[in-house]
Amino acid sequence: MSRALPVTSAYSLTLAAEEAPVDLGAWVSEATEGQRFRRINRFIQLALIGAHRCRQGDAAAWRSTQPIVIATGQGNIADTTEMVESVVGRGLPPMPFQFINLAGNMAGFYLAQSLGAESANTTVSQLDFPAEAALQIAAEEHAGHGAALLGAVDELVWPLDAHRRRVGCPPDAPVGEGSHWLRIGDGPVLGWIEPPVYCADEAELEAVLQGAGVDVVIRTPGQNGGVPAHDTAAAAHWCGFLRNGPAGAQMAHVSAGADGRRALVRVTRAR
């Protein structure tokens, strides 16, 4: 397998949309073993839960020097929306901490602080393929540092109708939020994941898949398999296969872009 990245831990949290946001405070406290965080927003909470749970799956191999790469489609959209409402709608200047938390990399900051990491720390995105973008950067970090912590985080913001339009979902489609994490590096492996291959269209994808020897092809959107729609849902499928796929099997995950492009990520479960 070319450039296959060894995955030593995977954790995936997906929350389907409720009438109102589920309070994550207790989950953060439990996942971080009682660490206290002041004035963090929901996006940061989701990231903390997922990253710490992933680390707990592989605590022995954890290194403070491993880079952190976070994928997101919408970022801290709830705070951003509220801030636009505040500044434009109500004519109020932002509160200092609320403004600081708007920086796209604040989840990475709190993660690094709580994990004791001073490594490279990047937040990256790509329309239709945000998780794939982070996987590409994590592969670069793995090449340079031998390890990377890759996360994919997206939050919901209510009302849901507007949120569906933001993420390009049809009305009434099930939407959700998620925090999906992979630790890439040395140690006992769950399996392997390969950097994304981009195809201009379906025909090019089919040519790549032909004879590729994959056991199962999962496509999103389309075969969501109970995963509610969110921009980084691809990573939920990667994590799910690494944890629960058949031993030795290979999955091809295909994300479809609105312009016809495809992103292919191959995941192999260890025997």
Added chain:
Amino acid sequence: MAAASNQGIASVLGTGMVSHLGTGSQAHVTALASEPPEVSWVGAGELEDGKRLPYRGVAGAPSLPDMMDAAAEQALREAGLVGSRRAGMGLFLGSSSLQIGDCEVAYHEARKKDPDAVPMGGERSGYGVVADVLARRLGLGGPRLTFNTACSSSANAALYAARMIARGELETALILGTESYNRMSLLGFASLMLISDTGARPFDAGRDGLVLGEGVGALVLGRAGAGQAVQFHGGANRCDTSSATNSRPDAIAAVMQSALDEARIPASDVTAIKAHGTSTPSNDEAEGAGMRLTFGDGVPPFTSMKGHLGHTLGACGALETAALVSVLKAGFLPATAGFTEMDSELGIEPLESNRPAGDGFYLLNYFGFGGNNTSLVLRYAS
């Protein structure tokens, strides 16, 4: 430490700039050689007493897409990348605010028609939209990555693009740093009391804050090769977890040293530094102390461009790198606009006047909220 190779990890094949100083390389060379133009003042009625804030806006207030198109086309043209030669090209965009200014305007307009309008509720949004639209417009067929690490965003975009080119994963990449006027950033920095009442004065004893600006910087990177004048030799990104808004001197020293290590050069080989130099008391104090930790008594000549360009936040990585390339090609390093009096606490002072620039290694610093610190190493060989 192994000796640095004459060949870097990627070459700078083209640059493009749109800023308060004008459009294009020549406009920036001319302006950076001179005293900076007067700042504009932006009304901010939300602040007490209807206070007005200094701002380095782009003349004519062009839209973000227009600024991006202009800067990108300059860089692509200089690199000779037209038509099908762009097909596999990657786009690496770095920004702190992306299209938030457009969202503010859209919401303002929507509220006139519907008082129950929802902010950012009209159409597809997300961090990747700006890059995707631009890539399609320019015919760039490679990855379209958007980096969002506050003020180091486009420096990180350049760093990852250079590394992917060095590994042979890409032939060429367009790096774009973007920042366009938005009330949220202006009022947010005002609420943090980081905006100067008197103008940016980086590293000056009397500095009292920054002046924000808007602009777009573009770099075209390609494979490193002999005979290319400007090459990336390495860089580093590290997270300082001590504070969300300020960096420690040792963390700044660590990222500079990591960049030098990746470039495989000793600190004594650095010809000059393009400092981050925001003009806030805390940034310049930490950066100055960080330089002294790294270079001891031999701190190389250094300058900050923010007295001219303003602090263009996520755009500054690409914009200031492009501007540095332009002034190096013109043969000088610009003075630090606004600096007049040495800060005895820092014990070092930036360039007070323009200085001839020669061949050598240049270190460029970019620091962002969330402790996101990046240093880049460029080699210029005329």
